Amino acid sequence: MTQSDTNYVQDLVAHCIDLFDCEGAGGVDEFLADNPHRLEVREHLAILSDNGLLSPPAPPSIQGYELSYRIGVGGMGEVWAANDLRTGTSVAIKTIRCDLFNSPRLIKRLQREVETVARLQHEVIVPVIDSGENVLGPWFAMPRVLGASLECLLNVLPGVSQGASPLALALEQAGIGDLDQDAKLFSLDYARSVAYIGASVADALATAHAAGVLHRDIKPSNILITPKGEVRLIDFGLARDELQSRMTATDSPMGSLAYMPPEQRAGMQDLDATADIHALGATLHELVTGKPPRPQDERGTSGSNPGDDLAPGGLNIVIEASIRPQRKHRYSSAAQLRDDLERVVAKNSPRPPRIPLIHRSMEAVRRHPALALGIALALGALLTWGLRGKAPQPRPPVQNLGPKFSMEEAAKLARRLSAIDRRGLGKKVTLEERLEINRAILTFYAPFLDRADKDIPKVALADASVAMKTLAQLNYTCGSLGETDQALENGLRAYKERLRRGDEIGQTLAEFAALERTAALRSASLKQLDESIKHFRNSAGYFRRARPKLDRSKHNLLDRRLAGTLGELANAHRLIGQVEESLAVWDTAISMADSNPKLQALAISLRGRKMLVLRAKGRAREAASLQELCVTAMKRMLEDPESGLSRKQRIDFLQVLAQDIHLSGQNRSVSDSGPYLAEVVKLRRLDLVEQPKHNVARVTLALALSNYGAHLARHDPEGATEQLQQSLRLLDELPKEHDKLADVESTRSLVLNNLSIAQLRLDPSRAAKYSEQAISALKELIESQPAQAESLSMLGGFLQNHANALMDSNRPREAVEVILEAIDAQERAFALNKRSLRIRSTLRVHLDELIALYAALNDPVSTVSLLKRVETFFENEPEEQRWIAELYWKQARSPEQPRDAHAKVTLEGTLRCIRRALNAGVESPISIAANSRLSGLLLEAQYLELIERKE
C-alpha cells in the first residue's frame, strides 16, 4: 500500500468510527458496501473492536420495546432492561455486544441460544418470550428476573450474621427487598438451602440434558435467587445443543475455569452431562466453603481444597461425588444429583455413586506396587510364552507364577474383564487401565496357554488372542516396543492357529486383519518397509475375507479400515520408490471408499494424498486435476461446522492442504499454510491431553510443532524457536527404547534443522551448532537403513543449511566443503530417483550457492571444475544440460572472467551442453521454448568462439 492509500484508509476508518458511534455496525456496512478498501477498513475496525476501543453506542433500537439501560455485559452479549410497549411489562433483552464488530460467529451463537432456550420448558429456566433481528444482529426478550445472582450473594454472605436464614439476609443486604419470608428456601438452614438451590438447578439441568442440551457454563453468576425464594438459571450462551451443529468443535475450552471439570479444561469435545454436574458441584462447594474447588487433572483423587470445611448433613458427600476428577466416578445424570440433593433437604442420607471395584483395586495397585508383583511375574512368563515349536530358551515354570484358576474360573474372570475393556461399563477406560486389564486376562489363562498349540483349549485361545491383539495395539501406541513385538508375535501365531482350527468367522478375520495392520505400522515406524508392505497386504486380505461373513451393520467400519489400510500400503510403496504400484493401490483405496457413501471424507483424504505424491513426483498436470477436486472439497468441509469430520480427518485435511501449498511453491505459502499448521498443532495437542501416555501421539505432536516452527522460522524466528524447543522436549520425554524408532530420529533431526534455520537470523554460530547436530542425527539414521532418495535429498538440504550458517558465521572455506558434501548427497539421491523434481531443483540451489561462494572467494578454477563434475554426472539428462549450459555461459560472459584458458573452457562447456540438450529432441512446449533460447545462445557462443579462435 502506498502512503496515500494508507492516509485514505485512515480517513475511511475515522469516518467509520463516527458512523459506528451514531448508527452502529449497520451504518458502517452500508457505507463500505462497494468501497475497494473495505477489507483494510474492516481489519482496522476489528483491531479496535478486539482491543475494546469501539465505544458502545446508545441502546439499540428494537421495535416494540423501549430499552432503558444496560443490566450486564458478558463475553459476547449484553442484556438491556426494557419495557414492552404492547403490554407495559418489564423485560430483559439480550443482544450481541455492540462493541463486538460484525462477527457472524457471534450472530450464529446468539441465534443458537434462542433456539436452544426456546426448546426448554422448565420453571427454573428463564424462557424466551420474543425474538427478532435488528441492525446489530439477533436479539431475544425474556421476562425480567428481579433478584440477585449467587455471585452477588457470595460477596455479601461473609458479612451476614449467622441467623435463621443467611440467604434472606444476604438478599436484603444486596438491595433486594420485599422478600417472601414464607418461601421454602428462606425457611431452611443454610446447608439445606444450598442443597435446595442445587436440587432446583439439577432438575432444570435434567430437563436440558434430556433435550440434548449441555449448559457448559454453570457458575454462581448464572444462578439467580428471586425475592420469592425461587431459583432461576440463565445464560445458555455457551450451551451445546446436540441437535444443532457443533460450532465450537475446534474451540479452546469454553466456560469458567474455576467450575470446569478437568476434561473441559483440557478442551475435550465429547463432554457429557457430568460436565454440568461438576460445575454445579463446584458452585455448591463455593456456596459452602466460600471458594471453588482446587483444579484437578483427571488423575487426581478429589477436587476439595485441603482443610475445606464442607457442610454437614450429607451435602459434603453429594458435593464430593459431583466434583470427582474422573467423570465416570461422578453422578451419571443430573436427575441422580437432584434426587440426592432432595434427600439432603429432607434430612435423609444421600446415595452417591460408588467408585467401581476395578478402579479402586487399580488405584490400590498403583499405590502399592508390591501387589502388582504377582501380575508382573505372570506377565513375564507370558511374554516368553511360545506355542509349539517355539521357545528354544528355558522358560520359568508357569505353575509357580501368578494365581491359579480352573478353566471355568479363568474364562469367567477374563470375560468380565474383557467386557470392561470393550464397554468400560458405560464409561471411558484409560489406556493404562486397558493395558492392565488385558495383561490380567492373559494371567488368568497362563496355565492353559503353556501347552502345545493343539492342546490349548479353544476358549483360552480365543480370549487370549483378542487380549494379545489389544496388548499389541496399546503397546504400540504407548511405544513399548519390546512388549509390542512379543504380543504381535504371539498374537499372529494364535490367530493362525484359530484359522487352522477352522474358526474362520468374520469377527476372527477382522481381528486378525487389525493385528496384521498393527504389525505393519510397527514395521513402518522402524522403516522395515518390505516387512510393512507384507503385513499391510495380509491385513487388507483378511479385511476382504471378513466382509461377506460379517453383519451388514459392520460393513461401514470394515470398509473404512480396509480403505485406510490400502492407503497406508500405497504410502509404503511410495516410500520404497515403487511409485506406480503406489498409485495403483491408491486408486483401489479411492474406489473402495467411493463405493461407500459414508466414506466420502476418507475418499477425499485419499485423493489428497495421491495428489501430493503426483506433485512430488513432478506429475503436475495429473496432480492439478485431482487438486481441483479435493482441495476445494477439503476447504469446504473444514469450514462447514456440520460436516461431522473427526479430529483425525480434520488433521489429515489440514496437513494435505498445508503440504499442497508447500509443494506447489506458491509465493504466499508463508501466510497460507500457517493457519493450517497451527490448527494441526492445536488438534494434536488435544490428542496428547486426552491420552498422556500415548507416545505415538507425542511424536506426531512433536512433528506438527516442527512443521509449524519451520513455517514460522522465516518471519518470526523467536516464535519458531519456542515451538521447536517444545518439540524437542516432547521427544526427550519419550522412553529410551523409542530412540530405535526411525520416526523419532527423523523427527529429531528435522526439528534440529528447523531450529538452525530459525536461529540463522538471530545467532548464526548457534544455528551452525544445531545444523551440525541435525546432520549427525540424520546420517546415523541413513546408515542404519537401506539408502533412500528422500533421506539423502533431505541430508543435502540439511548440509546446505549448515553451510548457510557457516557463511553467516564468516567461515566460507568450511561452507565450501559442506556444500560439496551436499551436492554429493543430492547426486546419490538422484541416482536412486531420477524423476524427482525436488532433487533436481535442490541440486541447482546447491550449485548456485557454491558458485556464488567461489565467486566471493575469487576462485574461477573451482567453479569450472564444479561445472564439469555436474555436466558429467547429468550427461544423459537434457533438462540439466540446459541449465548447466546457462551456468557455463554466465561464466564465459562474466566481466571478471579473464580472457584466458578459463574463458575458452567455459565457452566450450556452453557449446557442449547446448548441443547435448538440443540433440535430445523436443518433449514438451517447455522444451520448445527452452530450446529456442538455447539455439539463440548457440549462435552467440559460436560467434564468440570464432572470435576467440581468430585472436
Added chain:
Amino acid sequence: MPPHRPTQEDLLIERSLAGDPAALQGLLVRNLPTLETYIRLRSPDLVGPRESVTDLAQSTCREILENLDRFQHGGEGHFRAWLYETADRKLKNRRRHNHAQRRDVKRVRPMDSAHDAARHLAGFRGVHTPSAHAEAREELDELVDCLDEIGEEPRRLILLARIAKIPHRVIAERQKMSEATVRQALHRALAALAERIASRRRPEPPS
C-alpha cells in the same frame, strides 16, 4: 432517547459527598481496574520497570480521598475526569521525581507478569476469557507500543475517552474545545492506532 436514570456511580458520588466513607471506598474500588489500566497505558516508561501500577493507583486514590471536599459533582463523567486528571498529575510528579533522583537501574525490579497484563486488559474490555488471559501479555505490549508511537495528545485522548470512558462533552469542557473537535480528533487518533497495530501484524514480504 430514554430518560437519564441516575447510575449506581451517581448514587455513590452523592453519598460520598454527603460523607459516607463506605460509598467513597465503593466508588474507588469500582474505578480501580480501569484506573490501573489507564496508568499502565499512559506511562509505559514509568510503570513496569520503575513503579508498580498498583502503588501508583493507590497513591492516586489516597489523593482523591484527601481532596474530596474540593470536588464538585457536575454530572456523568465528572468524577472520572477528576480521577484521571489526578492520576495524570501523579504520573507527572513521579516522572519528575525519578528524573531528579536518577535512580540506579539495578534497583529497578520487574513488576509485570502475564497475569497482570490479563488483569489490565480485562480492566477495559470488561471481559476476561481464558484465551484473553493467555494472549494478554503479547496484546498489551502491542497496544502499549502502538499507543506510544501515535504521540502524546492522541494517546491521552484515546485513554480518556475509551479506557476511562469519560464522555466527549466532559473532555471538551475540560480541554476548552468543542465537542465536535474532540470527536474528530479522537476518531483520527483511533484510526492511526489501528493502522499502527495492523502494520505490525502484517507479515514481512518474503525476501
